[in-house]
Amino acid sequence: MENNNQYRGVWVFVEHKGSQIEKCSLELLSLGRNLASELQVDLSTLVIGNLMGRLSEELMYYGVDVVYVVENPVLERYTTSPYHKITCDLIKEYRPEIVLFSSTPIGMDLAPRVACELKTGLVAHCVDLKIDKGKRQLLQICPYGDYMATMITTVKPQMVTVQPGVTPLPPRGEFKQGQTVQIEREIDIGNIKIIEVVKPEKADMGKIEESDVIIAIGRGVKNMSLAEKLAECLGGILGATQPIVDAGLLPESRMIGQTGKAVRPKVYIACGISGAGQHIVGMKNSGLIVAINTDEKAPIFKVADYGIIGDVSKVIPALIAALNR
């Protein structure tokens, strides 16, 4: 039986693109900093890639104590096998008690495999993390059906993936702090070969996160063109719940929530949306939230600033008329 107490410190797995730190990883630093301070341990980051010098330096402005760097030209782009091997080896060697990943295609490819290799658990799509100081235990908060669950992992390290977009970005400090530790490794790239990478022509993907106004539609909306008119009127864009996307009414890039995207527009109008936990994690940080629903008990009202109890097919045309007055 291994002694759980030998594990110390908080680690963040850093994702990057074109030598820029991904936003989701900065969000992890802000969670990680809090956890590390509460536990009075170091916050460390793991950076795997090629020519990571500038990026590692940049990380030191975000309250990181140690930046572990593994560099090699063959690590330029993520592939499972070498990243998995390096991550597992370093966790086994340095024994952090907590390791944070993002719920991104890379994080979700890597973290479950790493957790499995280390024979520990993994909690998916967390929206908040806290420490139970007495037990020195990580409290992993994630959506659970129409509830929110607090999960714990009884084995070390405690590993989670965090939903991107729900944690505020950390402030960039004025001065660098901490140290960089360069790690040399023999690298086996495994039997996977990248043949090509293509970006779809439609620049549509990604747009919804940038829009200031989102009109989000759920199953209560029967007439899409009404919602579209409202979006037009407010200079916004349509977003949707999962059932709307599953029904093929809007593309996947417009889905908001745990499976879709986390957004924080200035104005979010939820039309005919019940407010399931998996949807709320993607929109609760919006500026002004308005909900329109026939059911006064719909949970969406718990996260709204203003509510209208009514039928969207009547409220939307009336609202458009009022806006045009």
Place this chain on the structure above:
Amino acid sequence: MTQHSINLGIMLNIAVCIKEIPEEIRVNKKTYTLIREGIKGVINPCDKNAIELSVTLKEKHGGKVTLISMGPQNVEKTLIHGLAMGADQAVFICDKAFAGADTLATAFTLVTAIKKLGHFQLILCGKASADSGTQHIGPQIANFLGITQVTYAVGLAVENNKVRVKRQLMDEYETVEVEFPVLISVVKGMNEPRIPSYVDIYEASKKDFFRWSINDLGLKEDQVGLTGSPTKISKILPPETIRQCKMLQGTLEEICNDLAQILKT
């Protein structure tokens, strides 16, 4: 060695992991599990795509498709549906001891069954279940078996004993080439799952169907289910009230005028 494939001689032995999910997702506040009583069980959507893929590959290259599912109650109908789509045999893993399994314990149990069944070149699963949706099971199975994984598959072709897979990532598609054996997790909508006829379903009920308990897998209670799971639920709470919601009152016109004012500022 009686039945060589006339096409390429690869003869793919394929395992497909499928999960039955309740059609409606509600949580039992006492046991923290999903309520299943009185709710229809359906096959997890992307698992249908995985079955379709396996059957298409078998039709093209020859081989055998085995369905594997672990579940708390009789998922026979779900497995029969998969058999009717063209799979050859099904294994249903069911035992009280498996209840409350987290993903690590689930993957471990599935892998024990996979190993008992023999060697597979290809193991398919869905990207995520529609009820809990962790996306963990694929990579965990691959790690337990020590084989390569390819997640988020939207397209796949087998050529010269290699597999080419197109992966759907955040804002790009990546095509990779891998060797067998490999685990591939597929995205919903990657293909059009066939709808079996009544005759297919009738014929399917005659195919091999195995039901395995913890003893059949040679496992001990502390390796599986809740006791074999490193993650535990400590509590569940309804979503908190995050904002004080002001309900707009009055006639529809008044309400909309008020809201228009708020939106304009």
